[in-house]
Amino acid sequence: MSFFALMNIGFDAKRAYHNNTGLGFFSRVLIRLLADQYPEHTYYLFNPRPGKSFQPHLANIREVLPKAALHRLLSAAWRSRWVxxxxxRMGIDLYHGLSHEIPAGLPQTGIPSVVTIHDLFPEIYPEQYKPIDVKIYRAKLRYACRHATKIMAISEETKGHIIRTYGTPAEKIEVVYQSCAPAFTVLENAAKKEAVREKYGLPGSFFLHVGTIIERKNLLNICKALNSIRNDIPLPLVVVGNDGGLKGKVTAYLKEVQLEDRVYFLSEQLALAGRKPFVDAEDLPALYQLATAMIYPSYFEGFGMPIIEAMAGGVPVITSTTSCLPEIAGNAAWLADPDSPEEMASGFRKIYTxxxxxxxxxxxxxxxxxxFRPEVYAADTMKLYQSIL
Incomplete structure (x- = not known):
């Protein structure tokens, strides 16, 4: 196939249609960017069952659902093998597994493939997952890394993990940095920001944390940092993210130190008001831009998208010295040891004062x-596609 040939590009679109967190967001952003910036190609989204999270409405994007009765009944098997x-049959020129896996038997079709590997957490931190999930994730990751034509790693950190864990040749792996949605690069005007503040009942000024409430996102240590500055800085913390099992521990700590009124769990507050317990996507950029600083001191990440979402809107960022986070933050963030609430508190103080x-x-x-501009992300991805055709 020549460099300028038109392509039929297939995607594993399960998470694009059904996942409202990081992997789904990544899938939707990439598909939209490619379809918009490279409209000459046709993009086929292989979706195991109907879903409402993704409605791109672009002429060159086509959703493909299983047609045979057995395939609809056993849609997971269709996605992982029968697809x-x-x-x-549809003449797909290239297949992109957007999150850690490709269908079994794909190499036998002769169709070249790319698999995006976001992280190897089930391999590196198996204690963080259920044993059955570790077994499934490991099998899919190993198969994809062995049999995909090329691996797209989302950071140098992830590339290094793949090489060390699987012995994958470095030349098989391309690092392609993700981009936030283009909306985050728009600096919102005062009227929009005030409308979002009023819509969600946000404080006049606040620090922000975005992420599921789980151990590795480190919300407990953020709250300890907040406690240490309680007499110096009056700003509360707004938390955007659902409970992943740690919230009880966090709220117990807040009660113990009498800091409950300084941490605003946005999803909880919306639910108590009888509203949808999440922020509408179109409001997120303004919500970020209302913050005095965004804090994201994770122990480990594959990329750390909230860092870019905040920076693209001109918001100071506090993040970790660990994992890929310094790689993504560059010289633009306050870096803190994730085990040190004191270092996080120093960042709060410096930015505030x-x-x-x-x-x-x-x-x-x-x-x-x-x-991490959207056009760079799309161009790097298309260059990777073209390199294997």
């Missing part, structure tokens, strides 16, 4: 976000 027959320093962080953040 190969549909790929061949030193206007010149905070302004410099905003400037550096906007510059750093340029590395």
């Amino acid at each position: 190969t027959g549909d790929l061949t 030193d206007a010149t320093f905070a302004a410099d962080m905003r400037r550096k953040g906007l510059e750093n976000a340029q590395r």
Whole structure:
């Protein structure tokens, strides 16, 4: 196939249609960017069952659902194995497994493939998962890394994990940095931000944390940092993210130190008000931009998208010294040991009290976000596709 040939590109679209967290977000952003910036190609989204999370409404995007009765009944098997027959029948030129897996038997079809590996957490931190999930994840990851034509790693950190864990040749792996949705690069006007503040009942000023409430996102230590500055800085913390099993421990700590009124669990507050317990996607950029700083001190991440979402909107960021987070943050964030609430508190104090320093962080953040521009992301992905055809 020549470099400029038109392509039929297939995607594993399960998470695009059914996942409202990181993997689904990644899938939707990439598909939309490619379809918009490279409209000459046709993008086939192989979706095991109807879903409402993704409605792109673009002429060159086509949803493909299982047609045979058995395939509809056993849609998981269709997605993981039987879909190969549909790929061949429909003349798919390249298949992209968007999250850690490709269908069994795909290499036998002769269709080249790319698999995106976001992280190897089930391999590296198996204690964080149920044993059966570890077994399934490991099998899918190993198969995909062995049999995909190319691996798209979302950070150098992840690439290194793949090489060390599976012995995969470095030349088989391309690092392609993700991008936030283009909406996050728009600096919202004061009217929009005030409308979002009122809609969600947000405080006048606040620190922000975005992420599921789980151990590795480190919300407990954020709250300890907040406790240490309670007499110096009056700002509360707004938490955007659903409970993943840690919230009880966090709320017990807040009650113990009498800090409940300084941490605002947005999903909980919306649910108590009888509203949908999540932030509408179109409101997220303004919500970020209302924050004095966004704190994201995870223990480990595959990429750390909230860092870029915040920086693209000119918001200072506090993040970790660990995992891929310094790689993504560049020189534009306050880096803190994730085990040190004191270092996080120092970041809060510096950003809140030193206007010149905070302004410099905003400037550096906007510059750093340029590395992850949507057009760069789409171009790097298309270049990877073309390299295997």
